[in-house]
Amino acid sequence: MSDPATTADADSGSGPAAGAGPGSVRVVGTAHVSADSVDEVERTIADERPDIVAVELDEGRYRQMKGEEPDDLDAGDLLRGNTVFQFLAYWLLSYVQTRLGDEFDIKPGADMLAAIETAEDLGLGIALVDRDIQITVQRFWTRMTGIEKLRMLSSLPLAFAPPSAVALGLGLSVGAIVGFPLEALFGPLVIPSGLALPGLVVSAVDFLLVGSLVGLGVALLFVAVLALTAPAEDEREELAMEDLTDADVVGAMLEEFRAFSPGGAEALIDERDAFIAHRLVELREAGHRVVAVVGAGHQNGIERYLDDPELLPPRSELVGRESGRRFSPYKIVGYLFTLGFLAFFVLLAMAGARNEFLLQLFGAWFLINGVFAAALARVAGAHWTSASVGGLVAWLTSVNPLLAPGWFAGYVELRYLDVNIGDIGRLNEILGDEEAPIPELLDRLQEVALFRLIAVVALTNVGSIVASFLFLSVVLPYFSASVDITQLMLEGARNSADLIWETVT
Structure with a gap:
């Protein structure tokens, strides 16, 4: 953080002494990846010589831009709930801005850095007027619908490879997951069963063929979707550098984003317009002359509030973390699965199933969950201790969907990792x-x-989900070969109904 004597706190109006006359605010709209914007910022501040230069930054981004030691991420928060997905959304937004900076050969945020350095050279005050990025991303993620989140996160793999390679990898993964239960339940599906080959060989070859066919179908579908949604070659226009600050171009980009996610745009753009305007109004009312450097997409909204502050929503509505729906579809499905898991064993017990059979069934459930969760954790790079913990608790996912095994594996893996916000820049550099x-x-x-850390958490959870699916489609049919599980469950339901009736009457 810079010297407190030269940094204004927009909340308290501290910093350089206010002038005798009324305050004023001049808003400079910039493109965060434009060299022309840097020149305009430096020229405007030098000409205006305001009391305070306000920049569209929060404390954390300011420190990072100044090259100070990156803040350590609260890995505990990162492992809880939807925070992993919120981070992925933030990473994607950061990555897009980095790629734009590479395309136009300028570092993202150069306009804000120029404003800070010019203010420091001239001995002017600096005010950080943006909302905390973590609050913004959390509210942004909460406001998005499930479909919007899926569309946004599905674009992440395209940063690694061309669409064709991503489609092929996705297809083969789906083929492997879907092909195994299909082969176990209905195989052989491709190779004639009458061939003079060992049954295991027939099943293995048939599984490879089925998985490949399913994977190819998924890959072709993915490529087709990309082809249909991608703009035609003659529609792709190269944006000149000066176009980036043109109001029409910026407005078109914002409208496109609003069409994609109205709720997300409200949190990412509209709320921040109001939050920044609140701070600028406070500085103006304290008598300061202010030059505010903000992204061009925020300029119109901020100026509208500055012209008529009565339009500003209460500041309390713009801060704090926002809670999503109490019962999301994901949680509903999870609780239904938990109810089904418990009902399954209760009904078998009520039917008088032998204890040995119940123990074998639970042991199979425990083993398949543990093996898949631990194996995929290792694939993600987890240490043996982390993978083992994830495997040991994987079966709990079906008992309580809020106890994802990836969280446990991630907490243990943190013993070996030093996670901080600077990792985002390294990720963008690698992907670029x-x-x-x-x-x-x-x-x-x-x-x-x-x-x-994120890979360990995600793949451990994926392993448990895949294992649950395979247990239902492969392991249960295997046990049903010797015991009619369906008949036992029906008998258990009748016995339970009789017991309840006797208790009530």
């Missing part, structure tokens, strides 16, 4: 290397602590 082969990119990504 278009010449490196994919294996090399993956190796470099594994060296970034934040990426490894």
